Amino acid sequence: MEKRSSATKVKVVVRLRPSLSPSENTCVNVVGNRVQILNHRNVEESLQYEFNTVFDEKSSQAQVFSTSVEPMLEKVLHGQNVSVFAYGPTGAGKTHTMLGMTSDPGIIPRVIQSLFEAIDKKQASALTGSTNQAPQFKVTFSYMEIYNEKVHDLLASGHQDLPIREDASKNIFVADLSEKSIDKYETFMNQFEPAASNRTVAATKLNKYSSRSHTILLLKICRREPDGKELRGKLYLIDLAGSEDNRRTGNKGIRLKESGAINKSLFVLGEVVDAINQNQPRIPYRNSKLTRLLQDSIGGGCHAVMITNIAPEERFYYDTYCTLNFATKSKKIVNTITTHVVRPPSIEKPTATVRPLKRRSASLQSAKPRLPKSSNSLSSLPAAELHSSSSSAATVSNDPLPSPLVRQQKAFESAIQEKLSAMEKLVENLRTTANANDVSASDHKPLTASKTSTPASKGTRKSLRLSLVSVQSDDSPDVIFPTPKASKGKLTDATNLLKQRYFGPPRQKVKKQKIQYRVVEDSTSCSPLFPQSPAVSRKRASSQDFESPTTKKIKAAPQIFNNGDQAKRNAEFLELLNSATVKELQELQTVGVKRAKMIYEWRELHGSFTSTQSLLEVPGFSDKVLKKLLRSNFVTV
Numbered sequence: 018m019e020k021r022s023s024a025t026k027v028k029v030v031v032r033l034r035p036s037l038s039p040s041e042n043t044c045v046n047v048v049g050n051r052v053q054i055l056n057h058r059n060v061e062e063s064l065q066y067e068f069n070t071v072f073d074e075k076s077s078q079a080q081v082f083s084t085s086v087e088p089m090l091e092k093v094l095h096g097q098n099v100s101v102f103a104y105g106p107t108g109a110g111k112t113h114t115m116l117g118m119t120s121d122p123g124i125i126p127r128v129i130q131s132l133f134e135a136i137d138k139k140q141a142s143a144l145t146g147s148t149n150q151a152p153q154f155k156v157t158f159s160y161m162e163i164y165n166e167k168v169h170d171l172l173a174s175g176h177q178d179l180p181i182r183e184d185a186s187k188n189i190f191v192a193d194l195s196e197k198s199i200d201k202y203e204t205f206m207n208q209f210e211p212a213a214s215n216r217t218v219a220a221t222k223l224n225k226y227s228s229r230s231h232t233i234l235l236l237k238i239c240r241r242e243p244d245g246k247e248l249r250g251k252l253y254l255i256d257l258a259g260s261e262d263n264r265r266t267g268n269k270g271i272r273l274k275e276s277g278a279i280n281k282s283l284f285v286l287g288e289v290v291d292a293i294n295q296n297q298p299r300i301p302y303r304n305s306k307l308t309r310l311l312q313d314s315i316g317g318g319c320h321a322v323m324i325t326n327i328a329p330e331e332r333f334y335y336d337t338y339c340t341l342n343f344a345t346k347s348k349k350i351v352n353t354i355t356t357h358v359v360r361p362p363s364i365e366k367p368t369a370t371v372r373p374l375k376r377r378s379a380s381l382q383s384a385k386p387r388l389p390k391s392s393n394s395l396s397s398l399p400a401a402e403l404h405s406s407s408s409s410a411a412t413v414s415n416d417p418l419p420s421p422l423v424r425q426q427k428a429f430e431s432a433i434q435e436k437l438s439a440m441e442k443l444v445e446n447l448r449t450t451a452n453a454n455d456v457s458a459s460d461h462k463p464l465t466a467s468k469t470s471t472p473a474s475k476g477t478r479k480s481l482r483l484s485l486v487s488v489q490s491d492d493s494p495d496v497i498f499p500t501p502k503a504s505k506g507k508l509t510d511a512t513n514l515l516k517q518r519y520f521g522p523p524r525q526k527v528k529k530q531k532i533q534y535r536v537v538e539d540s541t542s543c544s545p546l547f548p549q550s551p552a553v554s555r556k557r558a559s560s561q562d563f564e565s566p567t568t569k570k571i572k573a574a575p576q577i578f579n580n581g582d583q584a585k586r587n588a589e590f591l592e593l594l595n596s597a598t599v600k601e602l603q604e605l606q607t608v609g610v611k612r613a614k615m616i617y618e619w620r621e622l623h624g625s626f627t628s629t630q631s632l633l634e635v636p637g638f639s640d641k642v643l644k645k646l647l648r649s650n651f652v653t654v
């Protein structure tokens with residue numbers, strides 16, 4: 018569970034390191050929380066940059082930590098994520114600030130120490146309080162490096178490239194790293210050689226690429242309250258690689274490649290910041306591993322502190338100028354802080370939360386008064402289920418529009434109704450013609466019945482109509498399947514009449530039906546009353562997997578129907594083929610204008626069809642097409 022709280026800007030601080038070569042000219046001045054540098058376009062002017070805090074060359078490690086980082090620790094202990102990253106040109110003091118030396122530790126060792134002090138304090142104060150129950154804390158860490166656009170786990174043996182994946186919280190990208198319990202931290206830290214004043218010596222055993230890679234120490238803190246609630250915070254401590262001007266450093270070969278990779282990720286970082294500031298719809302986080310990892314810190318749900326390191330020497334002028342401009346852009350970025358809370362299931366369903374959902378489902382029922390009450394309506398669901406699927410409940414609530422699936426189904430259904438109605442008319446016309454040609458009186462009976470549909474036929478029609486698009490079972494569909502107009506008798510279902518006429522009245526009225534939607538691929542698959550050819554069965558195997566036993570039974574039904582009735586039906590169909598006009602032929606299932614014309618023209622040229630198989634001689638009729646036509650018009654081969 019996540020809670021979104023206040024929007025917070027990225028906190029940008031600047032740290033100026035002391036000059037390392039006193040003989041060299043400097044070009045940076047710090048005045049209060051402003052940094053001044055010469056204007057390279059006009060040397061008589063100076064450029065001024067203002068930041069949250071600016072640390073001058075005399076500032077101590079302790080000062081930087083207590084002002085910029087220490088206040089953030091409390092947030093991590095309360096389930097929020099914090100990212101502290103050092104940015105700046107090569108040699109400006111990033112590693113010194115983040116790691117420091119044994120004699121003068123930087124942010125990382127200070128964070129570890131303070132974190133445990135804070136945890137101890139919290140537990141002690143909880144135990145002295147009235148509840149006498151202290152929260153439990155679990156701290157783990159992982160350490161990684163992005164080098165040449167590859168992520169390495171620095172705690173694992175060997176340097177394998179790791180993929181970056183999306184965290185369950187959806188807004189954090191993490192590499193699959195080995196995690197160590199924090200009690201291993203001492204051993205881990207001891208592997209660092211003390212950083213000396215010479216930066217080449219500052220390279221460590223663990224991080225041999227030191228200044229040429231981005232290193233990330235991730236601390237995960239899980240706080241479990243006595244009531245079972247968990248607060249999960251993460252703290253990213255990032256030492257970014259410095260960008261290098263290849264012309265100035267004369268980088269070649271591997272160095273050039275390294276430098277290119279560093280520049281690429283820092284370049285993308287700049288693009289990301291620009292995109293956020295310009296409110297662009299797409300932020301190019303995915304364009305580099307670094308920006309994917311920093312996604313939560315820049316424009317995400319994290320508290321972010323950017324420590325901008327700058328060097329005072331004149332030879333760093335251009336780097337300093339660019340760095341200060343980037344820092345200025347970054348301070349405009351706003352993050353919306355997320356608190357990561359995980360509650361135990363038992364306290365997930367307070368009545369206060371469930372009640373509005375119940376009201377919502379009640380209003381849903383009142384909005385559709387004509388629909389029959391059903392045992393599977395939302396209100397009858399257990400409260401816990403409603404709560405656990407609150408998002409889906411919210412989707413249903415008060416929405417007057419049916420879902421696209423229901424709309425699609427309705428459209429399909431009305432198309433089928435039209436076809437059936439037209440087919441009935443067609444049959445009726447044929448009968449009328451047959452009457453005129455002295456057809457026996459007994460044949461009129463079903464046609465007379467067709468004009469006033471009996472309750473039995475209504476029931477059968479309903480069952481037939483539902484079976485066109487659904488799988489039947491024991492409960493009524495209510496909400497998702499409103500009764501269509503056809504059931505009120507406005508449309509007459511010819512297919513149903515045919516079925517009654519040739520196969521007798523339905524054996525059993527379907528009492529209640531519950532719709533379980535399945536994909537209907539085309540209108541020709543609509544009849545579950547006739548068996549499908551093996552080929553079609555194979556094609557539809559996947560959708561049949563979802564069929565209920567009831568549907569399977571219905572599909573098997575034709576086997577028990579009277580063969581004589583089917584023969585009559587086939588003869589009637591043949592009669593229709595031999596006498597219908599183009600327009601009338603079009604009324605048949607799967608016959609459009611083109612096919613109707615083809616059938617008509619073939620008949621004009623060759624005379625009557627002697628069997629339905631003769632249709633194979635009509636251009637455009639393959640075996641498959643014919644089977645489809647016959648099946649969907651309830652004719653057997």
Ligand SMILES: Nc1ncnc2c1ncn2[C@@H]1O[C@H](COP(=O)(O)OP(=O)(O)OP(=O)(O)O)[C@@H](O)[C@H]1O
Binds near residue numbers: 035106114258259
């Ligand atoms: N505030 C400071 N006080 C004293 N020395 C410093 C300070 N900042 C940096 N230094 C020294 O400057 C040198 C360069 O610093 P550092 O290695 O931290 O730079 P960097 O920005 O991490 O460089 P790179 O990007 O190459 O890793 C180091 O020898 C470091 O000890």
